[in-house]
Amino acid sequence: MRWGLLGALVVLALAPAAQAGGPTLTLGTAEDIVRSSSLVEAKAQMTLLQLAGFRAVRVTSIWKPGELAPGPAERKVLDNVVAAAELSGIRVYVSVFHAGSRTTPLAPEDRAQFASYAAGLARAYPSVRDVIVGNEPNLNRFWLPQYAADGSGASAPAYLSLLAETYDALKAVSPDVRVIGGALAPRGVDRPGTGRDTISPTRFTRELGVAYRASGRPLPVMDVFAFHPYADNSSRSPELPPSDPDHLGLVDYPKLVALLGEAFDGTAQAGSTLPILYDEFGVEATIPTEKASLYSGTEPATTRPVTEATQAAYYRRALQLAFCQPNVTGMLLFHSHDETALSAWQSGLYYADGSPKSSLAPVRDALAATRGGSIGRCEGLALRIKPRTAFSARTLGIALRCDLDCVYRARLVKLPAGTTTAATSGRAKADARVAISLRRKLRPGLYRLSVSVTHPVNRGEPVLRESAPFRVR
Structure with a gap:
């Protein structure tokens, strides 16, 4: 079945999807506020996610060199996250990655430790079946080196090695674990030596495919591909294309599917039928004067935050786009709650003190309309009611x-x-x-x-x- 949001600029003929979007989309938030050493606090925050209309949450678990499994402090936090989620009927995704580029797991020993850590997490929490491997490996913030000395890409082949080893470790725990790879940032400059070495998702995906084919691996490396389709800044509607053709936004779904097909079709790794998870998408809203004391620092000029009404409208439009993209399995908004540092993200539906923004109610309605199948009309989508x-x-x-x-x-x-x-x-x-x-x-x-x-x-x-x-x- 081929779907496209009516009025979309481009419709690409695609191979049949392994999973369809529509009302089956998993709708949630990428939010670590539920990570707490107190079960009571974790459950209280999970309840706020429920009230906002979220049915899933992505939390992080940071691997450190030398760790073979989550330690006691991390286990206590994850115990509370998982228990609170089960009490609330919320699905948990865990994103396992390293804190920054200084601890990039490049050496075989580091990769083995990282894979062991991820497997230990999956073994400890049988109800957690969604594990994201790495975070934005196409950015120098999370992965170095991005380039080899000759200017060729270095991050995609190295990330592939980590992803493959972690895939095997997780599947050894349970074949039911969904291994989610990619988690790519939507932008990159594609030029070494700029002082901020980054690679566009277009180039990174192609180089990931080249490395996979060269490896001769007879097994997949991921069950789902994660992507962060942020707009160029918060003032741009999600239906607008990025300023650079190698950058990818929500409207570039056909390009992303084509890239995955180019990278992997004809191999053991699914490509053009690979399920896609948008595990981060955020729109920052301006902070009203009466809430300013909750925040500190300075808002970057490049952010260009919008009114809360516009934030709600953009989130609704993003859900409409994802709803009609057949390979997309879910969308996680980044965040549910604002961060207090203005240099970070004020993209939540709650202010930093937990009070609701005016955008919460319309976004909650949009989430409900998505689950009900009414957020948008999709070409070729015919929903049969089960009354x-x-x-x-x-x-x-x-x-x-x-x-x-x-x-x-x-x-x-x-x-x-x-x-x-x-x-x-x-x-x-x-x-x-x-x-x-x-x-x-x-x-x-x-x-x-x-x-x-x-x-x-x-x-x-x-x-x-x-x-x-x-x-x-």
């Missing part, structure tokens, strides 16, 4: 619950002619219980209650449910 119904001949009522957003038409039918005695129509949100009444005074005879449901935006085949015939005397 649950209960009929009452005594009260002439119908109890209805749709798994997705739905529109319904309920009828009281006179038998055997099939004529409509009474009817009503309406709309229901996903998982909402609706009580439909067709009560009226009836003449004696044989009747039946029926309800037909379909999706209001991405219409599939209508689904009809009928009661058994009943007699009115």
Whole structure:
């Protein structure tokens, strides 16, 4: 099935996706505020994520050279994260990486320790099945060297070695662990010796594929590809293309899929069908005067934060785009809560003190509309409703619950002619219980209650449910 958001500038014919987006998207936040040595605090913060409409959280776990598994302090924090998430019904992603480029795991011994650490984490927490390997390895902030002495790319081949070894270690723990690779930044200068050596995701993905093919590896290295599709700055809508064609944004999904296909199709590693996780996407909002005392430092001029209304609109637009991208399995907003340093991220739906921004409610509604399948209309997407119904001949009522957003038409039918005695129509949100009444005074005879449901935006085949015939005397 080929989908595209109506009005998109480009539609690319793609191989069938391994997983589809739409209402199956995992929607959450990349947020370490839930990392706490107190279970009570971890659960309190997890509850705030629930109230914002998130159903998943990505937390970090930092590997340090010499570590073969998470230590006691880290285990205590992760114990609380996992317990709080289970109590809250929230899915946990863990991003395992090193603190910065000074500890890049390049040597075989370091790679083995890193892989052991990730495997130890997966072994300790069987409910955590999503592990992200590394973070933005195309940036010098997290990986050095980016280039070899001759100017060729060095980071992609080295990262591939780490990813492959960690993949094997995690799969040895359980084949059910989803190994998530990439986690690429959306930009890079592609020129060595600039003082900030970085590589664009376009070049990095190609070089990752070249290195994989050259390795002759008969196994995959990842189950999912993670990407951070930030806009050039917060003032740019996610539907606008980046300023540099080698940079990638949300609107560049066709290019990303094509790059993955170029890199891996025809090998043991899935390429153009590889599931994609947007595990970071953020829009910074300006801080109102009454909240300024919560923050410190200076906002970088390059950030260009927006109003909270614009933040909410951009998050909604981002969800619309991701919803219609078939290979995309999830989107995690960066963050749920603002960071206090203005040099960092004020992209949350909560201020630094935990009070909600005005953007929270509309974003929560957008998340609900995404889960209900109504955030946008996608070309070729036809959603079939799975309703649950209960009929009452005594009260002439119908109890209805749709798994997705739905529109319904309920009828009281006179038998055997099939004529409509009474009817009503309406709309229901996903998982909402609706009580439909067709009560009226009836003449004696044989009747039946029926309800037909379909999706209001991405219409599939209508689904009809009928009661058994009943007699009115």
